Every structure is written in C-alpha cells, then in structure tokens.
Amino acid sequence: MRGVLYRAAAAGGDGLVLTHGAGGDCHAPLLVALAAAFADAGLTVLRCDLPYRQERRKGPPSPAGAARDRAGLRQAVVELGRIGPGRVFLGGQSYGGRQASMLLAEEPELAAALLLLSYPLHPPGRGRELRTAHLPQLRTPALFVHGSVDPFGSLAEVQAARALIASATALLAIDGAGHGLGHGPKAPQPAARTVDTVVQTFLAFVGAEVMSRHG
Numbered sequence: 260m261r262g263v264l265y266r267a268a269a270a271g272g273d274g275l276v277l278t279h280g281a282g283g284d285c286h287a288p289l290l291v292a293l294a295a296a297f298a299d300a301g302l303t304v305l306r307c308d309l310p311y312r313q314e315r316r317k318g319p320p321s322p323a324g325a326a327r328d329r330a331g332l333r334q335a336v337v338e339l340g341r342i343g344p345g346r347v348f349l350g351g352q353s354y355g356g357r358q359a360s361m362l363l364a365e366e367p368e369l370a371a372a373l374l375l376l377s378y379p380l381h382p383p384g385r386g387r388e389l390r391t392a393h394l395p396q397l398r399t400p401a402l403f404v405h406g407s408v409d410p411f412g413s414l415a416e417v418q419a420a421r422a423l424i425a426s427a428t429a430l431l432a433i434d435g436a437g438h439g440l441g442h443g444p445k446a447p448q449p450a451a452r453t454v455d456t457v458v459q460t461f462l463a464f465v466g467a468e469v470m471s472r473h474g
Contacts, residue, residue: 260335261285262307265298273345273465274303275374276335280353280438281319284312289352289376289440292454300458303343307335309355320354329362336370348465350374353411353438357390364396372465373401376457377438380412380420394423401428402464404457406436431460 262285275297279287285306294304310331311320320328332349340347349370351359356375363370381388401424405417412420414432421428433453435442440449440457449457 260307260331260338261313262305262335263294265294265304265306267298267301267303272301272303272343273348273371274305274339274343275348275350276332276339276370277304277306277374278309278332278335278351278355278359279306279312280351280355280377280379283352284308284316287352287439288448292449292451293350293376293457296454296458297461300462302348303339305335305339307331309358325358325361328358329365332359332362333366333369346371346465348372348374348461350376352376353379360397360399360401361393363399364393367398370399372461373397373399374457374461375401375403377405377409377411377440378403378417378420380416383410386416389420391420391423394420395425397424398426400426400464402431402461403428404431404433404440404460406433406438406440408435409438411438429460429464431457 277290277294279285285308290306294306297304309328311324311328336347336349347370349359356378403417407414417430433440440453
C-alpha cells in the first residue's frame with residue numbers, strides 16, 4: 260500500500276485510514292485537509308492510494324479489480340493497527356467509501372467505524388442503478404457525510420440507504436456542497452469549517468458508539 264502517514268502528537272490513540280474516489284488519488288484536497296485535521300485532533304491517519312491508482316496515475320478503476328482494491332484497503336487497516344494499540348477506523352471518498360463499506364460488510368471486525376464521504380449511491384442521472392446491495396450485511400457503525408447537491412445521490416436517498424444498515428448510522432449533511440464537499444456541484448475543495456465539522460462530528464459519533472457499547 261502507498262500513502263502518507265500522519266502521526267498524532269499523543270501516542271496510543273486511535274487511527275484512521277482514508278482513501279480516495281475513482282478519479283482521484285490520496286492527494287485529493289478533501290483527504291489532505293481531513294488527514295491534517297484528524298491528526299491535529301489526536302488520530303494517527305494514513306491517507307492511501309488504492310491498488311488501481313498505484314498501477315496507473317490516471318483513469319477510473321476497473322470493476323474486475325474491485326476485489327484487489329478492497330484487499331489493498333484491508334492491508335492498510337492491518338498495517339495502521341500495528342502502529343498503535345487504539346481502534347482503527349476506515350474512511351473513503353466516493354468509490355473509496357463504497358469499497359470500504361463492502362470490505363467491512365465482509366469483515367465486520369476489521370475496523371471499528373466507517374466514515375463514508377460522498378457515498379456514490381448511483382451514477383449521476385441513473386437513480387435506479389443503486390449501489391446498496393451489500394448494505395444489509397453491514398454491521399459496522401457508519402457516518403455518512405454528504406452534500407445537498409451531490410449528483411451521485413440526494414440526501415433523501417442517503418437516508419433510505421441508512422435504513423438498510425443494522426448498525427448505528429448518522430448523516431452529516433453539508434448544505435450546498437457537491438461530490439467533493441466543496442460549495443457547488445463540482446467544487447473539489449471543502450471549506451475549512453466543513454472539514455472541522457466533519458472531524459468533530461465523526462469523533463463524537465465514534466465516542467458515542469463506545470459509550471453505548473460499554474454503558
């Protein structure tokens with residue numbers, strides 16, 4: 260696996276693996292901003308390239324290679340887990356989030372929670388082609404972060420997808436944001452306040468999950 264590691268200032272905390280969407284790589288503005296912010300908040304973060312992006316700098320992933328991409332994500336989670344004794348979370352933008360959720364539907368004990376950024380519920384303009392078949396098998400708590408003008412799924416469609424998942428879920432809706440969580444349907448750069456909101460919401464989400472498990 261290839262990526263960039265951010266070590267938290269305090270040792271012994273939790274970790275987060277972040278990966279990218281179909282057209283990008285681990286240097287996507289959203290991932291860079293989130294990785295730095297999560298590290299500042301105390302998490303060790305690995306933002307990584309999926310195997311298909313390691314093979315070629317440009318171009319979309321192949322459906323035939325999706326299982327290999329999930330295997331790469333699994334390796335990243337395992338490697339990050341060896342760095343510290345805390346929990347490991349798994350997050351991804353768009354295609355990366357979809358593969359992360361499919362991986363944890365198969366291996367629920369691999370990570371403690373999911374951060375699904377701009378989950379691609381369907382291709383733009385093709386709302387009947389839902390990518391939700393695996394969600395009823397998902398047993399990992401998941402926070403969806405979704406823009407209100409994302410062409411890959413409406414907020415109402417995200418809510419319907421959440422209802423398929425048996426574990427705890429939440430939705431952080433970003434008003435006026437598109438698929439990159441920037442303002443507008445095509446803006447790739449999220450606002451600083453959006454990044455801060457995502458970090459604080461996710462940390463509260465996983466904290467509440469721990470309290471519910473042990474309380």
